[in-house]
Amino acid sequence: MTQKTAIVTGAARGIGLATTRQFLARGHRVAMIDRDAAALAEAAEGLDGVLPVVCDVSDPDAVAAMTAEAAGAFGRIDALVNNAGVADFGPIEATDFARWREVMATNLDGVFLCSQAAIPHLRETRGAIVNIASISGLRASTLRVAYGTSKAAVIHLTMQQAAELGEYGIRANCVAPGPVRTKLAMAVHSPQIIAAYHDAIPLNRYGSEDEIASVITFLCSEAASYVTGQTIASDGGFQATGVGLPALRG
Numbered sequence: 345m346t347q348k349t350a351i352v353t354g355a356a357r358g359i360g361l362a363t364t365r366q367f368l369a370r371g372h373r374v375a376m377i378d379r380d381a382a383a384l385a386e387a388a389e390g391l392d393g394v395l396p397v398v399c400d401v402s403d404p405d406a407v408a409a410m411t412a413e414a415a416g417a418f419g420r421i422d423a424l425v426n427n428a429g430v431a432d433f434g435p436i437e438a439t440d441f442a443r444w445r446e447v448m449a450t451n452l453d454g455v456f457l458c459s460q461a462a463i464p465h466l467r468e469t470r471g472a473i474v475n476i477a478s479i480s481g482l483r484a485s486t487l488r489v490a491y492g493t494s495k496a497a498v499i500h501l502t503m504q505q506a507a508e509l510g511e512y513g514i515r516a517n518c519v520a521p522g523p524v525r526t527k528l529a530m531a532v533h534s535p536q537i538i539a540a541y542h543d544a545i546p547l548n549r550y551g552s553e554d555e556i557a558s559v560i561t562f563l564c565s566e567a568a569s570y571v572t573g574q575t576i577a578s579d580g581g582f583q584a585t586g587v588g589l590p591a592l593r594g
């Protein structure tokens with residue numbers, strides 16, 4: 345039981361699948377967690393050293409069972425990546441309570457539940473938690489009343505975790521990705537939004553899944569052993585530029 349292990353939620357595609365592959369390349373075994381059973385089975389096929397577990401991270405009983413299964417199969421948990429997320433963009437007046445709860449259930453409750461369930465195991469390994477927020481949690485914008493608020497809460501939850509779990513040697517950090525062309529983003533990014541992001545981002549492009557995953561796996565690694573309570577935006581410079589008025593570019 346010397347081989348390191350990670351739990352990655354939302355691992356069936358996108359950033360979670362890229363993170364899974366990078367952990368495997370670093371010699372970890374990975375519990376791949378997703379609620380989309382078909383996509384998870386397809387993603388896990390052909391990957392050596394993975395344990396696919398179908399689980400909805402917003403369901404406390406399912407999370408308890410998933411964590412017990414991963415810990416039982418691997419004997420240890422070194423890292424937890426809370427990546428599962430949903431995006432639902434809409435105006436405040438059109439966001440009814442059910443839409444609000446749907447976003448909060450996965451994006452915020454899921455992070456709380458998975459982290460809490462993993463703490464006993466992470467205490468044993470002096471492990472790491474990485475939560476996935478968003479630039480939408482760092483800066484407010486239209487249509488993101490639920491999504492942006494859930495991600496801002498994840499950033500603060502990360503600091504709460506760092507403050508309280510540091511004495512166990514558990515580090516908690518957060519990655520705030522900029523736009524990446526995943527299924528989640530493409531469902532809510534219109535051609536106009538895509539063009540505007542290209543214009544507003546200093547690197548003038550979307551990020552890739554791997555560019556986000558490499559920050560996640562770095563924060564889980566020994567190379568980040570004195571880093572906790574931080575949020576790193578992997579966003580091509582979006583956060584650094586503020587309003588970034590095109591007329592001021594000269």
Ligand SMILES: NC(=O)c1ccc[n+]([C@@H]2O[C@H](COP(=O)([O-])OP(=O)(O)OC[C@H]3O[C@@H](n4cnc5c(N)ncnc54)[C@H](O)[C@@H]3O)[C@@H](O)[C@H]2O)c1
Pocket residue numbers: 353354355356357358359360377378379380383399400401402427428429430431449450454476477478479520521522523524525526527528529
């Ligand atoms: N793609 C972007 O532009 C972008 C930008 C900022 C932040 N993010 C964040 O990155 C994370 C990953 O997003 P992605 O773009 O790879 O999305 P994606 O839709 O490609 O993948 C998300 C995965 O999470 C799973 N999932 C959703 N709800 C779940 C639940 N309740 N329980 C278990 N699994 C669940 C989905 O089935 C899916 O496989 C999310 O938290 C998202 O908010 C993405």
